[in-house]
Amino acid sequence: MPGVLGRRFRAMALLELALGGLLFTGLFLWRRVKRRLGQLELRQAQLLAASQTGSSPTSAPGSAPAPGSAPAPGSAVLIPALHLLSRALLAAVLLLLPLMVGVAVLAVPGQIPLAINLMLQPFSVLAKLLFGWLLALLLQAVLAALLSQWNSNPSLAPERRARRNQRYRSLKRVVTRLVNLACISLVTLWVVVAIPGVRDLSSNTLLASGAVLGALALVFQDLLRDFVAGLVLLLEDRYAIGDEITIDGLSGEVIDVDLLSTQLRSADQRVVVIPNNECKRVVNTTKLRSGQELRLTLAHAGADPHRSLAVLGQAAAAFAADPAWSADLLEPPHLLGLRQVGPQGLEVALVVVTKAGRQGVVERELLLRLVEALQQAGISLAVAAEPGNG
Numbered sequence: 001m002p003g004v005l006g007r008r009f010r011a012m013a014l015l016e017l018a019l020g021g022l023l024f025t026g027l028f029l030w031r032r033v034k035r036r037l038g039q040l041e042l043r044q045a046q047l048l049a050a051s052q053t054g055s056s057p058t059s060a061p062g063s064a065p066a067p068g069s070a071p072a073p074g075s076a077v078l079i080p081a082l083h084l085l086s087r088a089l090l091a092a093v094l095l096l097l098p099l100m101v102g103v104a105v106l107a108v109p110g111q112i113p114l115a116i117n118l119m120l121q122p123f124s125v126l127a128k129l130l131f132g133w134l135l136a137l138l139l140q141a142v143l144a145a146l147l148s149q150w151n152s153n154p155s156l157a158p159e160r161r162a163r164r165n166q167r168y169r170s171l172k173r174v175v176t177r178l179v180n181l182a183c184i185s186l187v188t189l190w191v192v193v194a195i196p197g198v199r200d201l202s203s204n205t206l207l208a209s210g211a212v213l214g215a216l217a218l219v220f221q222d223l224l225r226d227f228v229a230g231l232v233l234l235l236e237d238r239y240a241i242g243d244e245i246t247i248d249g250l251s252g253e254v255i256d257v258d259l260l261s262t263q264l265r266s267a268d269q270r271v272v273v274i275p276n277n278e279c280k281r282v283v284n285t286t287k288l289r290s291g292q293e294l295r296l297t298l299a300h301a302g303a304d305p306h307r308s309l310a311v312l313g314q315a316a317a318a319f320a321a322d323p324a325w326s327a328d329l330l331e332p333p334h335l336l337g338l339r340q341v342g343p344q345g346l347e348v349a350l351v352v353v354t355k356a357g358r359q360g361v362v363e364r365e366l367l368l369r370l371v372e373a374l375q376q377a378g379i380s381l382a383v384a385a386e387p388g389n390g
Contacts (some may be wrong), residue, residue, distance in 0.1 A: 002204050015103050023096045030089040037082045044079070063229040095122040125191055132187035139179045147172055162356065163288050168242040170257050173241070174234055177259055222277065226260040230276040233257065239284050244357065246283040247274055289330055290359035292352050294367060297345040297372075297382040305346060308379050309337060315373035316350060333366060345382030 013138065038223055102119030105111050151168040153161075217224065239245045243254045245264070250272050252264030264272040285291075298308055313335050319325060319333035333352045338345040350370075354362045374381065 001027075006252050012103055012106060016100060019096055019100045019103065022092060023100070026089050026093040026096065030086060030093065033082055033086045033089060037079065037086060042078050042080070076167075098122050118175070124194060128187050128190050128194075132183045135186075136179050136183040139183070140176055143175050143179065144172060147175065158357070159288050163240075166236075166242050167237060169242075170240040171234060174230070174259065181259070214260075222275075223260060225277040226275045229279065230257070230259050230261075233262070233276060233279060238279070238282050239287070242286070242357075243284055244286045244290075246285070247279050248281065250274065262281060285359065286356040288356060290354050292359040292363045294333075294350045294352065294370070295339065296348050296367075296370060297342075298348060298374075299345050299380040299382045301380065301386060303346055303379070305338060307377070308346070308348065308374070309335065311377045311379060312348060312350070312370055312375050315370050316366070319369050325362065325365060328354050328362050330354060 083232075098121050099119050102115045102117075102121075105118055106115035147168055151164055153164070156164060233239070239257075239262075241254050241257060244252070245254060247262075247264075250264060250266075251267040252272055254262060255265045255271070256263040258276075261276055262274050264274065266272060271384050296312070316333040316335055320329055330353045333350050336349040336351060338346055339349040350366075352362055352366060353361070371381070
């Protein structure tokens with residue numbers, strides 16, 4: 001018996017050495033591929049920058065192009081191929097690790113079933129990952145078909161159809177992420193349960209695990225609130241991708257509605273990330289329709305309120321009749337009249353209602369025409385008082 005055990009240990013040691021050699025070879029090849037991939041991507045970035053500036057990527061502007069500055073003919077195919085090879089090598093290295101553990105356990109007397117189970121674990125994990133990927137594709141296809149059917153309702157009014165298209169884009173993106181998250185969680189749980197010894201845990205251990213999960217839920221309660229708030233935001237249609245909204249004084253266009261946060265792009269092109277749990281008081285200026293209140297302050301000197309209102313009313317009516325702008329208006333501009341009389345002048349207000357998202361350009365053009373009409377009529381606008389002049 002000692003001789004048999006000795007031969008088994010020697011055979012297992014040789015097999016471990018072979019697997020270790022394969023492991024180090026795979027790591028070496030993976031590093032070489034990553035290094036080569038980095039060089040190709042850097043070269044491609046340099047060539048792209050050179051094509052935009054008109055200079056050579058390796059020489060100063062105005063000098064002769066460096067040799068080899070032309071892009072490699074097969075770089076468009078080589079870079080994705082190297083990415084695929086890098087992932088395959090990394091997967092092979094990860095598969096070798098449990099194989100080595102299984103071979104080590106195989107040398108222990110009476111542990112052959114456990115060793116075989118350990119060696120089969122990588123292939124079982126791959127099969128479960130493949131199943132999870134196929135399940136995610138199937139669920140995404142089914143839910144995308146249902147959302148597409150919901151989006152293609154022919155009985156909706158044109159403005160509501162445009163709004164539903166916005167919601168469709170937001171819901172499709174979030175549903176895809178939810179399906180991916182659910183499938184990843186399912187496969188992870190499946191893999192953990194299949195680990196040898198996990199299914200044989202006692203009830204006390206399971207209770208302790210439940211207590212740990214409860215503690216984690218308390219630690220990450222802000223993330224859970226953001227997740228639930230994100231679902232509520234989408235179901236209530238408070239906003240969708242493409243809307244212009246204001247949240248706690250932060251304004252911008254919604255560029256993404258994620259599971260945990262909302263991203264806005266402000267007028268100066270900065271991206272603002274707001275946790276969904278903080279999106280409680282939302283002002284949406286582009287839901288179904290948009291509007292804007294315009295205010296002009298007329299000077300007191302020589303001001304005739306009736307004549308000023310008539311000039312503004314005629315200019316607003318002419319603007320509404322202009323074919324270049326009438327398509328953006330849902331109704332003619334409404335002259336509200338005098339809103340306030342102050343020390344600087346008479347404040348006049350108008351309201352314009354436009355299609356969703358068109359209020360900004362319409363406001364600027366209408367203001368320009370109103371000011372031109374007042375100037376042509378000889379009516380002056382009020383001048384703001386300088387600080388310190390009482």
